[in-house]
Amino acid sequence: MPAGRDTPTVIVADDSAVVREGVTRILTSGGFLVVGQARSADELLDMVSREQPALVVVDIRMPPSQNAGLLAAERIRERYGPQVRVLVLSQYLEPDYALRLLGAGVEGIGYLLKDRVAEASELVDAAHRVAGGGSAIDPDVVAELVRNTRGAARLARLAPRERAVLGAMAEGRSNRSIAGRLRLSVKTVEGLSAAIFDKLDLQPGPDDNRRVLAVLAYLDHRD
Amino acid sequence: MNARVVSGLAGVVFAVVTALVGLDQGAPARFLVLDTVLGMIFFGAGLLAWRRRPDIATGAALTLCGGLWFLGSYGPTDLGGLSAVGFSFERYYDVVLAWLVLTFPGGRRDRVARATVAVLAASFLIRSLTRLLVYDPPALNPAGCPGCPSNPFAVAPNAALLKTVEVATGTTIVAAYGVVLVLLILRRRAASLPSRRILWPVLASGVLAVAAAAYQAANLVSDVTRDRGLLTLEPPWDEVESWLLFGARVLIPIGIAAGVFRLRVAQGPAARLAVEVGTDRGPDRIETALRQALADPTIEVWHWDGGLRTWTDEHGAAGTLPQDGDGRSVLMLERHGTPVAAVAHDAVLLEDPGLLASVGAVLRLSLENDRLTAQVRHQLEEVHASRARLLAAADEERRRIERDLHDGTQHRLLGISMRMQDLRAHAETAGAPDVLFDELEAVALELREAMREMRELARGIHPAVLTNKGLAPAVRTLARRCTVPVDLDVALNGRLPPAVETAAYYVVAEGLANVARHSLASRSEVRLAVSSGVLVIEVADDGVGGASPDAGSGLRGLSDRVAALDGAMTVTSPTSGGTCLRAEIPRL
Numbered sequence: 001m002p003a004g005r006d007t008p009t010v011i012v013a014d015d016s017a018v019v020r021e022g023v024t025r026i027l028t029s030g031g032f033l034v035v036g037q038a039r040s041a042d043e044l045l046d047m048v049s050r051e052q053p054a055l056v057v058v059d060i061r062m063p064p065s066q067n068a069g070l071l072a073a074e075r076i077r078e079r080y081g082p083q084v085r086v087l088v089l090s091q092y093l094e095p096d097y098a099l100r101l102l103g104a105g106v107e108g109i110g111y112l113l114k115d116r117v118a119e120a121s122e123l124v125d126a127a128h129r130v131a132g133g134g135s136a137i138d139p140d141v142v143a144e145l146v147r148n149t150r151g152a153a154r155l156a157r158l159a160p161r162e163r164a165v166l167g168a169m170a171e172g173r174s175n176r177s178i179a180g181r182l183r184l185s186v187k188t189v190e191g192l193s194a195a196i197f198d199k200l201d202l203q204p205g206p207d208d209n210r211r212v213l214a215v216l217a218y219l220d221h222r223d
Numbered sequence: 224m225n226a227r228v229v230s231g232l233a234g235v236v237f238a239v240v241t242a243l244v245g246l247d248q249g250a251p252a253r254f255l256v257l258d259t260v261l262g263m264i265f266f267g268a269g270l271l272a273w274r275r276r277p278d279i280a281t282g283a284a285l286t287l288c289g290g291l292w293f294l295g296s297y298g299p300t301d302l303g304g305l306s307a308v309g310f311s312f313e314r315y316y317d318v319v320l321a322w323l324v325l326t327f328p329g330g331r332r333d334r335v336a337r338a339t340v341a342v343l344a345a346s347f348l349i350r351s352l353t354r355l356l357v358y359d360p361p362a363l364n365p366a367g368c369p370g371c372p373s374n375p376f377a378v379a380p381n382a383a384l385l386k387t388v389e390v391a392t393g394t395t396i397v398a399a400y401g402v403v404l405v406l407l408i409l410r411r412r413a414a415s416l417p418s419r420r421i422l423w424p425v426l427a428s429g430v431l432a433v434a435a436a437a438y439q440a441a442n443l444v445s446d447v448t449r450d451r452g453l454l455t456l457e458p459p460w461d462e463v464e465s466w467l468l469f470g471a472r473v474l475i476p477i478g479i480a481a482g483v484f485r486l487r488v489a490q491g492p493a494a495r496l497a498v499e500v501g502t503d504r505g506p507d508r509i510e511t512a513l514r515q516a517l518a519d520p521t522i523e524v525w526h527w528d529g530g531l532r533t534w535t536d537e538h539g540a541a542g543t544l545p546q547d548g549d550g551r552s553v554l555m556l557e558r559h560g561t562p563v564a565a566v567a568h569d570a571v572l573l574e575d576p577g578l579l580a581s582v583g584a585v586l587r588l589s590l591e592n593d594r595l596t597a598q599v600r601h602q603l604e605e606v607h608a609s610r611a612r613l614l615a616a617a618d619e620e621r622r623r624i625e626r627d628l629h630d631g632t633q634h635r636l637l638g639i640s641m642r643m644q645d646l647r648a649h650a651e652t653a654g655a656p657d658v659l660f661d662e663l664e665a666v667a668l669e670l671r672e673a674m675r676e677m678r679e680l681a682r683g684i685h686p687a688v689l690t691n692k693g694l695a696p697a698v699r700t701l702a703r704r705c706t707v708p709v710d711l712d713v714a715l716n717g718r719l720p721p722a723v724e725t726a727a728y729y730v731v732a733e734g735l736a737n738v739a740r741h742s743l744a745s746r747s748e749v750r751l752a753v754s755s756g757v758l759v760i761e762v763a764d765d766g767v768g769g770a771s772p773d774a775g776s777g778l779r780g781l782s783d784r785v786a787a788l789d790g791a792m793t794v795t796s797p798t799s800g801g802t803c804l805r806a807e808i809p810r811l
Binding site: 015016018019022025026061066067070091092093094095096097100113114115117118119120144145147 | 626629630633634635637638640641643644667670671674675678681682687688690691692696699700703704
């Protein structure tokens, strides 16, 4: 896809050249304009302040310290707010990282396992969602939350289809996206979603992002 | 034992014979009793002292004095040969006594004292031989001597020679006694406090007895030269004189026996030293204990530093070891021929030979004990430190492997995955057959599975979240993954030292793994809290219980890990149900 006026700009940060190049290629062919590649957290922060990109795709592990990538991501969220969205690529299947990163809000934030780089479409999909102000939580991370037996016990009252919709909601997908993924109509998804919120005694949020937070909080709740 | 019995029997025989001789001679009852009693006192005191301290000659010497006393008592009898022998060898006990008091309790090497006693003994011998060979009362007494016994040993009676010898030896004897008296007084002044305590009865009675002996010897010289004694005493003063002389003689066996008994008491310091050295733990404890035990405030203890090849005092300061001499003496303590320590002390302590030997033995034991204790403590510290280092090294190695897996292997796998995608795109462009696409898809799936496995492997080797985010999130993940519902109660503020976090993490991991595997529990609980500087970790469940803390190498390894951090771990698992794994680790 040729870069146009509306093509979102992105900076890719990873200390591995192979991954950097690979992600750059995938995003470029996915409709992004890669305006910079950073090898370290400091380089990334430097580049962001210069380029003010729409999106940053950053490896959680980067020099100098082990989780410098994560710290840089948090710094960028703090400093630029919704102007620069952040998609973190992580080696860790640790919901705590994702939840902490989400912090107060999920607008324009993503936490994806690095394995997704091997599935170009998933990466591009998540990048677009985040760049568009939405959120993207890796399905495996959501599964990790759901597989928590306590949560599973509480989710037992949901029908299998409702559980699938709940998982997709936790990933940060919109009803339309869920419908496309589960091959259901948008109307059906809306109905299922209402049923889920009713069964779990959750307040339906005014927007998708609030909905993600409510669902994640519900899944992570330990009482 | 045998010699003592023989001496005792000899004493009894002497006493009986003396009594019989006295009765036969029609001696006044007073002399009879006094002669027998004084001899028996010598024997009695000698035998007591002998039994108390068989290792020194004092007791035997006292019984010898008893025998010599009895022998001398036969002089003034009319029993011919017996009288001659008695008269010739009278008062020899004074020589033995002088030697006794000068050398008490034995082992003293004092040249002047030895020379004095030698002069004394020589004078006595010359006088005895002269009396035995040239003195025959009937022959030398022109006026006749009714009732005087004749001397069967007198080969050439000679009054002039006898007189000359009597005067010469008598004068020498008086002078020698004078020297003995001076030596005794000097010795009293030179003695340290503890040895004065031992010596005073000996020295006091010795001075009295030697003074009496000197007086009697002088009296004899006066008698020979002037035909009268030193003092011409009218009754009852002559009676007083003889009682005083008798009293002086009685006191000496008693005084010497008392000295021997005090020697025994003086050995107590060794035992007292053992107790004090064993309980006190101060740096100069040995010096203090020695000073108290031996009542010698001048005692210094020196330690040999084999490494620096110097002597150091009890406070570790290097210095020069004092030398023998100037009233000081040094007791050297050695181990396998090399010096360990030395005790510099007042030389008078040498007067009791057993004292320093026993004190030295106690010190040697104590120092050896100290050395072994320090050695064991040092080795234990070494082992402790090396165990902690091994653990830290192993943990660091695990972290390194985890890093390498993520930064190396995973990136490589990702690279292959991306090339697979390129391949797929190329195949599409080139219009490859479906079977190729299926194969590419299968390989891509395998690759994803490999990456997933690698991620789990890396996490098992070392959870990065523990390093990056600390114990609480790492334990949350463990709880999330446990197949048995887990109640988490984590009360931690901030981070803990890495070694503590790692150990605590493994305690929870192993605890929850056991809950999932063996307990059949429906619920479990994990508690983490810091209480007075100690991290307390508890993993409890409501399962079947009966778990053995020794079961499985997992718990044992865990216990070692906790112990390496000075912590402790317990497993409570009654067969009535429920298991609680509890570990306490100091926060370092």
